[in-house]
Amino acid sequence: MKFAICNLGCKVNNFEANWYSEKLKEKYLQVDFKEFADIYVINSCTVTNMASSKTRQMIRRAKKQNPNAVIAVVGCYVQIEVGKVDVFEECDILIGSNNKTKLPELIEQFLLEKKKINIVEKFQKTNFEEMFIQNFNQTRAYLKIQDGCNQFCSYCIIPYARGRERSLDADSVIKQAKQLILSGHKELVLTGIHTGRWNDNELELVDLIERLLNEVKEMERLRISSIEVTEIN
Template identity: 35%
Template structure:
């Protein structure tokens, strides 16, 4: 059990690079920290925690990630800095070597970020905690609000195809998905919050069901029964 008393009245900032899937995951991280008593820092306010969710599609993306990390470290001196996402998974030691970074979390650890905050004391040097791509198996559900009534719902992660030009299988691990029952419950929560449209997201949605023995068609049929959601889009 995590002692959340040390997080009361602490503040955090979140910075996301890359795809809608990353934005959805950052949103879920933010909700988890909020439940522990950590509020989002106001504009211009110095934060106690910086969470940076990175992309690594190209060298340009890597450069943008490094720039974002340097910028946030400078803007929030003394903050506990956590870097996760694809760049963190692919080049953890490089990221851990950036001044000001405390913890680098890979794809398997991203969903358990709370477990790596400790007492928020700065590290003398960055610590990288990752899992080899072939061993990444956990699926971290996420659902984020894109605007007032549109939500992005993650249903699948990872890829098994290993195309020569693509780093996704190494950055996000093998294909895996959530269970229909759990995903439908997230859709119901979105509807309860006023959501009218859900964008179904994933790395390779056509692979949905590989890890649960279900099918994407069954998922769509189940989601169609959720009262209040007027439109679904497949991203």
Template identity: 40%
Template sequence: MIDVHTFENKTAAYYTLGCKLNFAETSTLGKILEENGIRKIRPGEKADICVVNTCSVTELADKKCRQTIRKIARQHPGAFIVVTGCYAQLKPEEISHIPDVDLILGAEQKLDILQYLGDLQKKQKGNIVTTPTKDIKKFSPSCSRGDRTRYFLKVQDGCDYFCTYCTIPFARGRSRSGTIEQLTEQAREVALSGGKEIVITGVNIGDFGKQTGETFLDLIESLDQIEGIEHYRISSIEPNLLTDDIISFVARSKRFAPHFHIPLQSGSDTVLKLMHRHYDTDLFARKIETIREKIPDAFIGVDLITGVRGETEELFE
């Protein structure tokens, strides 16, 4: 049972590292604490609670997280510091030894933060509350306000792909998603609050609906029906999951932007195999051709990775 009196007149500061998905979840965390009487700090104020939502996609990301935590401890002396996110899921013991950290929450506990704040008393060593990654099953919906009219809607979490360069399946667990009914209702609430644009986010959004028998195409067709939302943007989608039906739908939709972010990672089939990617360059090229044919003015963004173990100078070229 949570004693709400513990949180009376308390203030909180929020720090987010990493992806748009993290920003959506931090926004939801802020809303949860605000609904329980914990106000976001104003400029110049010292916070009673600091929440750090971390990233762990690279060693550099881990280093930035540690630097951020130490900086926050200096800026808000005596604050109750909570660290969550991918770094917290992957390396909780490492974080627990950082001075002034009081609570480390794993991926599944992140949005249940209220249950773990206790009496907000400082600890000698950070208390760790995590679930083994293989046992993470819960999908926690999140929707954040990016600016005055743009929102980020989380539709999916986790990944089953286990690409050789990526820590996400170990940090966020297996692929899971919300239901179309649940997510469409969230989008309606955005429209009612004056939101005009929604960016659809997740870890591997094309994998949407595995547990429910629904598809990503079903989801975007449902979202497209909501009055009040003027623009949708698909944040990033794997080339093997970007179906011709999805491309055709975007081509005829009035609300979905002619915008595709499609990670290529390498132009070499040998390197794609080294990475354990789920497509080859021929499939990728055909997807680009289909987009150009159906939506000639579409914007296409691409990710590339270099220096993968086993990549030679020849393969790089």
């Protein structure tokens, strides 16, 4: 069977789309989203009206390309708009901003049972959902260490779409970083929705950076994405 992924939105969405791709390749063949596929995954965005519109367009495009395909929509647009827009009636699997790592098994479940799946849930106290990608086809590797936002700026929907801040614990970050370097990557990029707000109990981002520099000796370069200038210590 063939699958295709359309990714919309931020760098974290891009990381998550790569994770979906890596996992689904274990059982299926990946093709371009413009091609005929048996499974279409739309990694959605809703940070702007344009992003929301693009998500709806991609759902309709997938349905047009193969009316019998499995259509799975994941992420922010689903979290915000589920139950509000008719386009979701054309979808088989709906996953919000929690339980994203269940996507591969939910696709298998749908293929067996042919029953629509909706696991969108309201945010309560949510733990960090770990996604680790072993190999990137480049020198640079990405490591997702943070998700969510607590700022609730009046112009921004992200806290409602992504939920409250949560972080990957420091020991897991170090472990994953070492694995990526051993895989041949020379540069690591720490990524998150609000990376500067990473924390692990009393530890802050500056403490994590210090540990990475001291403990991951073979790393040649470390980059930090999505950090505010006010968060530089």
